Amino acid sequence: xxxxxxxxxxxxxxxxxxxxxxxxxxxxxxxxxxxxxxxxxxxxxxxxxxxxxxxxxxxxxxxxxxxxxxxxxxxxxxxxxxxxxxxxxxxxxxxxxxxxxxxxxxxxxxxxxxxxxxxxxxxxxxxxxxxxxxxxxxxxxxxxxxxxxxxxxxxxxxxxxxxxxxxxxxxxxxxxxxxxxxxxxxxxxxxxxxxxxxxxxxxxxxxxxxxxxxxxxxxxxxxxxxxxxxxxxxxxxxxxxxxxxxxxxxxxxxxxxxxxxxxxxxxxxxxxxxxxxxxxxxxxxxxxxxxxxxxxxxxxxxxxxxxxxxxxxxxxxxxxxxxxxxxxxxxxxxxxxxxxxxxxxxxxxxxxxxxxxxxxxxxxxxxxxxxxxxxxxxxxxxxxxxxxxxxxxxxxxxxxxxxxxxx
Amino acid sequence: xxxxxxxxxxxxxxxxxxxxxxxxxxxxxxxxxxxxxxxxxxxxxxxxxxxxxxxxxxxxxxxxxxxxxxxxxxxxxxxxxxxxxxxxxxxxxxxxxxxxxxxxxxxxxxxxxxxxxxxxxxxxxxxxxxxxxxxxxxxxxxxxxxxxxxxxxxxxxxxxxxxxxxxxxxxxxxxxxxxxxxxxxxxxxxxxxxxxxxxxxxxxxxxxxxxxxxxxxxxxxxxxxxxxxxxxxxxxxxxxxxxxxxxxxxxxxxxxxxxxxxxxxxxxxxxxxxxxxxxxxxxxxxxxxxxxxxxxxxxxxxxxxxxxxxxxxxxxxxxxxxxxxxxxxxxxxxxxxxxxxxxxxxxxxxxxxxxxxxxxxxxxxxxxxxxxxxxxxxxxxxxxxxxxxxxxxxxxxxxxxxxxxxx
Numbered sequence: 001x002x003x004x005x006x007x008x009x010x011x012x013x014x015x016x017x018x019x020x021x022x023x024x025x026x027x028x029x030x031x032x033x034x035x036x037x038x039x040x041x042x043x044x045x046x047x048x049x050x051x052x053x054x055x056x057x058x059x060x061x062x063x064x065x066x067x068x069x070x071x072x073x074x075x076x077x078x079x080x081x082x083x084x085x086x087x088x089x090x091x092x093x094x095x096x097x098x099x100x101x102x103x104x105x106x107x108x109x110x111x112x113x114x115x116x117x118x119x120x121x122x123x124x125x126x127x128x129x130x131x132x133x134x135x136x137x138x139x140x141x142x143x144x145x146x147x148x149x150x151x152x153x154x155x156x157x158x159x160x161x162x163x164x165x166x167x168x169x170x171x172x173x174x175x176x177x178x179x180x181x182x183x184x185x186x187x188x189x190x191x192x193x194x195x196x197x198x199x200x201x202x203x204x205x206x207x208x209x210x211x212x213x214x215x216x217x218x219x220x221x222x223x224x225x226x227x228x229x230x231x232x233x234x235x236x237x238x239x240x241x242x243x244x245x246x247x248x249x250x251x252x253x254x255x256x257x258x259x260x261x262x263x264x265x266x267x268x269x270x271x272x273x274x275x276x277x278x279x280x281x282x283x284x285x286x287x288x289x290x291x292x293x294x295x296x297x298x299x300x301x302x303x304x305x306x307x308x309x310x311x312x313x314x315x316x317x318x319x320x321x322x323x324x325x326x327x328x329x330x331x332x333x334x335x336x337x338x339x340x341x342x343x344x345x346x347x348x349x350x351x352x353x354x355x356x357x358x359x360x361x362x363x364x365x366x367x368x369x370x371x372x373x374x375x376x377x378x379x380x381x382x383x384x385x386x387x388x389x390x391x392x393x394x395x396x397x398x399x400x401x402x403x404x405x406x407x
Numbered sequence: 408x409x410x411x412x413x414x415x416x417x418x419x420x421x422x423x424x425x426x427x428x429x430x431x432x433x434x435x436x437x438x439x440x441x442x443x444x445x446x447x448x449x450x451x452x453x454x455x456x457x458x459x460x461x462x463x464x465x466x467x468x469x470x471x472x473x474x475x476x477x478x479x480x481x482x483x484x485x486x487x488x489x490x491x492x493x494x495x496x497x498x499x500x501x502x503x504x505x506x507x508x509x510x511x512x513x514x515x516x517x518x519x520x521x522x523x524x525x526x527x528x529x530x531x532x533x534x535x536x537x538x539x540x541x542x543x544x545x546x547x548x549x550x551x552x553x554x555x556x557x558x559x560x561x562x563x564x565x566x567x568x569x570x571x572x573x574x575x576x577x578x579x580x581x582x583x584x585x586x587x588x589x590x591x592x593x594x595x596x597x598x599x600x601x602x603x604x605x606x607x608x609x610x611x612x613x614x615x616x617x618x619x620x621x622x623x624x625x626x627x628x629x630x631x632x633x634x635x636x637x638x639x640x641x642x643x644x645x646x647x648x649x650x651x652x653x654x655x656x657x658x659x660x661x662x663x664x665x666x667x668x669x670x671x672x673x674x675x676x677x678x679x680x681x682x683x684x685x686x687x688x689x690x691x692x693x694x695x696x697x698x699x700x701x702x703x704x705x706x707x708x709x710x711x712x713x714x715x716x717x718x719x720x721x722x723x724x725x726x727x728x729x730x731x732x733x734x735x736x737x738x739x740x741x742x743x744x745x746x747x748x749x750x751x752x753x754x755x756x757x758x759x760x761x762x763x764x765x766x767x768x769x770x771x772x773x774x775x776x777x778x779x780x781x782x783x784x785x786x787x788x789x790x791x792x793x794x795x796x797x798x799x800x801x802x803x804x805x806x807x808x809x810x811x812x813x814x
Binding site for chain 1: 455456458459486488489490491492493523524525526527636713714717718721723725726727728730733734735738740742743758759762763801802803805806807809810
């Protein structure tokens with residue numbers, strides 16, 4: 001497997017476009033469209049929030065209905081959540097516009113929105129946007145990059161990635177883009193993500209792979225503990241690489257899962273590090289836990305704690321906060337078994353050992369924590385399972401962004 | 408029932424003292440002691456964090472061991488959590504010092520600590536503090552107030568309250584003090600609280616009353632979602648009011664529960680409104696939920712959301728964030744049943760009705776949200792149960808306080 005330049009248009013047969021539809025933002029692109037030349041097998045995972053945006057309900061119908069997927073239309077600025085029947089009608093109108101412009105059946109069009117909750121989408125601007133984008137669809141890497149920028153809200157960097165790998169002598173490409181900066185929390189993390197591949201694979205297997213990979217990637221990031229109404233991750237596979245269709249869990253399937261895991265981890269870490277107001281990527285790595293689920297829960301609790309996040313921001317090796325977060329996570333453990341370290345490019349420092357705080361070099365601790373990626377490394381000494389979770393520090397800017405986001 | 412001036416020394420036979428022990432803070436009082444002239448029946452509730460401070464483990468032995476309680480020694484500055492055997496020894500030494508100075512058996516002495524986790528207590532300063540305080544114990548209201556100030560950490564106001572009520576012609580007094588500003592989250596909320604009464608009541612009944620009242624008071628507040636290692640609430644009843652001992656759930660018991668509920672609600676609200684960096688008390692009031700537990704969960708999710716808290720700070724009627732928080736709380740409901748209002752002294756404004764956002768007067772919304780106490784009022788239209796939760800806004804100062812708390 002090899003990382004290559006590009007994103008959602010890297011795989012064969014995928015094209016993208018974007019435009020300034022003036023949904024809510026001015027003077028920037030705020031709509032994107034991704035299409036495949038041929039219908040795709042698809043898989044998806046969606047928010048677990050019971051208040052689901054209209055577009056999530058729409059996409060669940062498309063993806064779980066058993067049909068194909070050929071186009072995705074995304075807007076930023078307004079989330080189309082808490083919008084009642086009018087919100088559903090906006091999804092329908094968008095899909096109908098794609099059918100009209102591109103002759104792609106509305107039932108194979110997914111829609112996604114991100115932005116303010118509780119505001120109606122301007123339908124005419126949406127359908128005008130679809131018309132504009134239909135004329136500029138393009139399979140270049142630049143078109144993919146432009147699309148990844150159009151779906152940003154408070155994100156400060158666009159997120160895209162692509163890889164190639166071999167299956168039966170054919171080169172397969174898998175690429176994708178995502179956005180997410182606030183309202184980011186596992187289950188599934190609060191985000192939009194769109195992955196495209198030219199792999200040929202059965203739908204059920206693809207869904208199984210995506211659901212499994214999401215658990216250890218997108219569901220392991222948190223910015224603020226708020227699981228959004230709009231989380232959507234879609235994977236489209238158009239089969240244009242020409243490999244024999246994957247129909248069972250063999251070595252080919254494993255190669256695909258490896259690539260999928262790489263792509264999702266890459267995008268997830270990028271989102272965590274670009275959390276609203278963040279200055280750092282904050283990683284928790286828990287090893288030797290009793291179970292995989294314990295390892296996940298503990299690592300998520302660490303990166304999810306406001307007090308831990310503030311300590312990371314302040315470069316304060318206040319390790320008690322991390323232990324405290326582990327303690328209220330719901331996992332049962334004995335603090336006398338635990339070792340805790342701070343790790344970054346600058347070095348590794350143990351601060352807690354088997355129930356007792358250690359004397360440590362505060363200056364060295366600050367040096368470690370000043371790096372742009374800081375890891376809290378915990379050895380539970382209770383089993384063999386491990387997990388990583390990713391978040392970011394809590395800063396003045398997070399508050400600033402969210403105190404006046406809507407206005 | 409009537410509110411009166413005073414706090415932990417309001418009830419008959421209780422005395423308090425405090426001193427500058429220089430545990431960690433300089434030039435302020437940082438130790439307090441409360442004693443009863445006679446041994447007390449006692450009840451307590453403690454943190455659910457599995458990483459429990461040494462003092463919590465000590466107090467659980469005292470309270471749940473079935474014996475009496477006659478003195479409580481509290482320090483601020485260092486939490487005595489994650490401190491191993493040395494931490495336990497510090498509790499033992501403190502209790503032993505009380506026995507030596509006041510002839511109160513060490514087994515009837517509770518200890519409590521609040522402050523930095525993972526740092527050892529200076530034992531000699533503690534025992535010196537006990538010696539100093541033993542000489543200045545005083546039953547005046549001023550002594551109670553001084554004690555409530557000595558236990559503060561990042562609190563900006565001290566918290567105390569007292570009430571009287573009648574049982575069988577006897578006037579009963581119930582008073583208390585508490586502290587708590589950061590690491591505040593239900594189960595049980597992160598705090599220290601000390602309640603004293605001259606009521607005569609059986610231990611088991613008293614524990615039942617306290618556990619029940621805590622559910623709707625201290626466990627309904629959150630500042631930052633971090634459940635501390637040190638949460639402790641102790642209730643001492645010395646029986647000196649002279650009433651017939653309450654041995655069953657009769658009208659007398661109900662009068663006591665009413666008073667206990669008032670005192671705990673008062674202290675809980677004071678803690679929420681004095682959350683670290685807070686400028687406002689943020690209340691969520693959920694009515695007509697399917698079950699009491701649903702009502703509690705929904706209201707806690709609202710006040711616990713960072714995004715909701717930032718919107719409250721910014722006076723932004725961004726109601727989607729409150730619905731979003733309800734949606735990920737774990738409670739199942741249909742957004743089409745829900746109505747949502749903003750309420751304060753300035754008025755009441757509906758913003759969401761049965762799945763659809765309403766057009767509303769933004770200026771009026773800002774006016775409502777600028778008050779120092781703001782309520783999000785939600786009618787679920789699904790049942791008859793209700794609950795209130797209390798929190799505070801998320802501000803720059805919360806980040807500031809916690810980015811450099813330890814240094």
